[in-house]
Amino acid sequence: MSCCDAGAMRVQDALTTMLAQIAPVQAFMTVPLATAQGHILAENVLSPLNMPPFDNSAMDGYAFRFAEWQDGCAMPVAGTALAGQPFSGEIPVGACLRIMTGAQVPDGLDSVIMQEQTAQTLEGVLFTQPPKAKANIRYLGEEIRTGDVVLKAGSRLHARALPLLATLGLPELKVVRRLKVAIFSTGDELKVPGTALQDGEIYDSNRYGIEAMLNRMGIECLNYGIIPDDPAQLRDTFIQAAQEADAIITSGGVSVGEADYTKDLLLELGEVGFWSVAMKPGKPFAFGSIRNKHFFGLPGNPVSAFVTFYQLVQPALRKLAGEISVSPLRIPAIAEHHFRSAKNRVDFQRGVISVNAEGQISVRSTGAQGSGMFTSLCAANCFVIVEKEVTVGEIVTIELFNEIVS
Numbered sequence: 001m002s003c004c005d006a007g008a009m010r011v012q013d014a015l016t017t018m019l020a021q022i023a024p025v026q027a028f029m030t031v032p033l034a035t036a037q038g039h040i041l042a043e044n045v046l047s048p049l050n051m052p053p054f055d056n057s058a059m060d061g062y063a064f065r066f067a068e069w070q071d072g073c074a075m076p077v078a079g080t081a082l083a084g085q086p087f088s089g090e091i092p093v094g095a096c097l098r099i100m101t102g103a104q105v106p107d108g109l110d111s112v113i114m115q116e117q118t119a120q121t122l123e124g125v126l127f128t129q130p131p132k133a134k135a136n137i138r139y140l141g142e143e144i145r146t147g148d149v150v151l152k153a154g155s156r157l158h159a160r161a162l163p164l165l166a167t168l169g170l171p172e173l174k175v176v177r178r179l180k181v182a183i184f185s186t187g188d189e190l191k192v193p194g195t196a197l198q199d200g201e202i203y204d205s206n207r208y209g210i211e212a213m214l215n216r217m218g219i220e221c222l223n224y225g226i227i228p229d230d231p232a233q234l235r236d237t238f239i240q241a242a243q244e245a246d247a248i249i250t251s252g253g254v255s256v257g258e259a260d261y262t263k264d265l266l267l268e269l270g271e272v273g274f275w276s277v278a279m280k281p282g283k284p285f286a287f288g289s290i291r292n293k294h295f296f297g298l299p300g301n302p303v304s305a306f307v308t309f310y311q312l313v314q315p316a317l318r319k320l321a322g323e324i325s326v327s328p329l330r331i332p333a334i335a336e337h338h339f340r341s342a343k344n345r346v347d348f349q350r351g352v353i354s355v356n357a358e359g360q361i362s363v364r365s366t367g368a369q370g371s372g373m374f375t376s377l378c379a380a381n382c383f384v385i386v387e388k389e390v391t392v393g394e395i396v397t398i399e400l401f402n403e404i405v406s
């Protein structure tokens with residue numbers, strides 16, 4: 001595996017290595033459409049219907065046979081068709097049908113004119129503009145044919161997918177069962193917000209961001225809280241987590257400090273995949289397994305934990321959950337600042353994009369980028385991916401934040 005920065009693995013290699021070792025869970029369940037949000041489809045969804053299911057009017061107006069229209073001649077109105085109330089009578093030659101949006105267009109009528117382009121006369125309806133043949137009709141099956149694949153296995157059921165499935169009348173879906181992921185923070189210095197701090201203590205922030213992102217990914221989070229830097233307690237927690245969860249995420253204790261026990265426990269209870277990635281923040285990121293459950297060791301520094309979860313753990317968990325892989329949206333932007341690069345590491349700085357009056361996309365930094373400075377992340381709407389120094393006005397690649405952090 002290619003490495004850089006004293007043995008750190010390149011970001012892309014780290015991703016490739018993890019994804020190669022992760023197989024999607026093979027456990028499925030059926031969920032009602034009403035509660036399907038966030039689940040991953042276990043199988044292709046085939047349409048049971050044509051969509052639209054019948055020819056219908058796209059406008060409130062008048063349906064008629066185009067060949068029978070004569071400029072300047074009014075058309076008598078033979079009846080009315082409403083949405084849900086089709087017209088079943090005869091429409092004599094030269095006559096038209098009052099029709100509302102969504103109402104079925106009777107066989108034989110081939111065009112609709114919108115009512116704003118008509119006038120009422122004693123003889124019937126006069127078209128004030130020349131009509132167009134076949135206009136304003138939504139034809140049976142023009143969008144979807146019965147049997148078409150409308151969503152592929154591995155699709156996430158988000159707010160755009162659910163109404164599509166409802167349109168097709170599907171009351172329930174076969175989905176992958178929700179992943180369970182265990183998280184805990186390690187460190188004697190950590191306290192839960194709401195408790196008083198003693199000298200040298202800080203509040204645990206990492207679990208709050210990780211749990212929020214897991215929730216947005218539709219993953220059940222088993223939150224074991226703060227575990228002190230005590231090898232016996234850490235060991236017990238790892239064993240419990242491996243029994244209860246599909247994957248384990250920790251923060252802290254992956255560096256080279258004297259209280260960093262994670263590596264030894266991983267060697268004892270499982271396997272170490274890799275231990276260092278050439279990214280900033282987040283170089284001390286660990287991947288491995290504990291009793292055959294995937295393990296992700298996030299660095300303790302809060303921004304590093306958040307960024308490594310987003311960039312490395314998110315795609316890994318998406319694969320484990322059976323989701324189709326989607327590349328992050330990366331686009332070029334004009335640098336509003338000088339962005340310094342990190343030696344031998346890809347720097348995932350935090351920025352704010354804006355679009356000027358000419359439509360040019362530019363990006364500014366959110367300020368100081370220390371890996372303990374969460375303000376740099378909270379204010380951002382994108383990553384600024386700095387691989388080499390970028391000066392003002394040069395092009396830099398940005399990655400827009402996705403829905404799990406918004």
Ligand SMILES: Nc1nc2c(c(=O)[nH]1)N[C@H]1C(S)=C(S)[C@@H](COP(=O)(O)OP(=O)(O)OC[C@H]3O[C@@H](n4cnc5c(N)ncnc54)[C@H](O)[C@@H]3O)O[C@H]1N2
Pocket residue numbers: 185186187189190202203204205206207251252253254255256257260282283284298299300301302304371
């Ligand atoms: N000699 C070296 N020291 C450090 C290196 C290194 O390569 N050589 N790497 C630095 C980098 S980069 C990072 S990131 C950290 C990662 O260290 P750990 O994962 O072992 O994390 P800790 O030492 O436990 O904590 C680091 C830092 O973050 C605070 N922290 C930890 N957990 C939380 C939490 N849940 N919420 C808020 N803050 C947390 C902790 O108090 C420390 O300040 O190592 C560097 N050192």
Ligand code: MOO
Pocket residue numbers: 279280281282283284299301304305371
């Ligand atoms: O990589 Mo550390 O995660 O720079 O703070």
